[in-house]
Amino acid sequence: MNPLADRPDIRARVYAAFWLVGLGLGGTQVGYAAAESGQPTWLTVALAVYAFLGAGVGYTAQANVPNDPA
Secondary structure, eight states: OOTTTTOHHHHHHHHHHHHHHHHHHHHHHHHHHHTTOOOOHHHHHHHHHHHHHHHHHHHHHHHTSOSOOO
């Protein structure tokens, strides 16, 4: 059982925070690429960790979709 199953308000905040972090990391990476400067190590690590956490966030989202489409 998912501990967040009964707390849609918390899930909504987690999902919003997740996409905001992704937007910030992606924007930072694009900025470094546009400036044609090397990407810092912290950004490479942060993007890798973000991609790893995406599996957990995606699973939580999928697990809380109702089975009945009606």
